[in-house]
Amino acid sequence: MPDLFITTLAERPDLADRMWGIEGLWPRFMTEDPVSDLFYSRATTRYPEFCILAFEPHDLDRPVARSCSVPFAMGEGLGRPHLPDDGWDGVIRWAWHDDLAQRRPTHLSALEVAIRPDRRGSGLAAIMLEAKRRNAIRLGFTELVAPVRPSLKTHEPHTPMTDYATRVRGDGLPEDPWLRLHVRAGATIEGICPRAMTISGTLAQWREWTGLPFDTTGDVVVPFALNPVHVSLEHDHAVYVEPGVWVRHRLT
Template sequence: MEIVTLAERPGLASAAYAIPYPAGSPRFMEGSLTSLLVRGRRVARRWPRLVVVLLDGSEPVARGIMVPFRSRGELPSRGWDEVAVWAAEDALDDVVPDTACALEIAVHPEHQGRGHSRTVLAAMRSAALDAGLGSVVIPVRPPDKAAVPDLPMADYAAATRADGLPADRWLRTHVRAGGVVSGVAVCSATVQAPLDDWRRWTGLPFDRVGAVLVPGALAPVLVSSDYAVYVEPNVWVSHRSGS
């Protein structure tokens, strides 16, 4: 196994971004307009030092993507969306960043369960340090929260096991790696779209007004007569850069 950045191996960009998300990942997240600001290939061109790739031989099997921004004090309640905007604003305004935000870690479905996400996380911390960024923050999307969509994220994130570690497996991975749960981004990612888009993404009828439970969603989707809005909570986790 080898870890590289796209600054070191720019030719890996296409193969790295071809790594699929795990089966069952919610398709409706492709409706996030904010994500257009930090499209994968756009990040690869502008911040290649902040895209890490795990290689098995010559084959990319996992990737980690970050964007840099200048801290504005407290981590924002609008989480993923707001940091994506901050990163774009700072790049346009030539603001010197001091923090890296991890937007995603993706492991090829055929390589799950081998600890690759922890390897990529450590590599992202090292890449942030090499880029002169003092910390890495992550608006963590704990996928197991989808089993209890009506439970407030603050209550979900606060649940611990007998050993004091988070009950959620992905939050537990971050804490074991030295991360600190720093708060909840109550409206971290938002998708708003006409009902026909939601029907196409989910296969559900969307034929009634109100809250609808959608597979893979961490919270109910709010449906009106013409459109639906999904507001996803995430959990802020902070890491110091470095290994």
């Protein structure tokens, strides 16, 4: 791995348009979560200090990775004593409401570490996670949480997340590589967020998003989904509810 140039968009606002220059990050259906627009539509303007890009020094046109986080408030007095069951969607909504209320954030939640497809498997995920941790410390946060999407759960869509996330290797570390990377970096696994992301659409939309026929009522396994998609021909809709795993990095 060559030396990298890693920066936040607050430090380099001139690179903001590069945020969207990485193709092939997520399957199409994953981009259809309606809550995501509450963050991504204004990520580069409202949250530039929480957006991190990595480049090879000789090429600032094509980032090799990006990392996004969102600040939010949590506490008993806010009616938010625990991390939300709706995980990724939940913290984005909380952050949206906090911003409207001009409420000071208490925590930072990771939203993604995305690696350009041709650079996956090169150690960039660990580098970007550490950059995210260091940025959180620099901004004064004492905790970084993340509704982790375990990377190999896609191979076992019928396995409950409660079973999958608790598997460990002989050395006691999580079996899943993305969970294992977080734990190695100092995180603890806090629990499952059973509905971290919800994506719904008509059958025509799901056919467009996936290329699958969606012609049978019941559960349909979709490539790259963590759980089956629930399909109703009678009501012309399909709903995907993705679970996640809350992890917590204490930064002090």
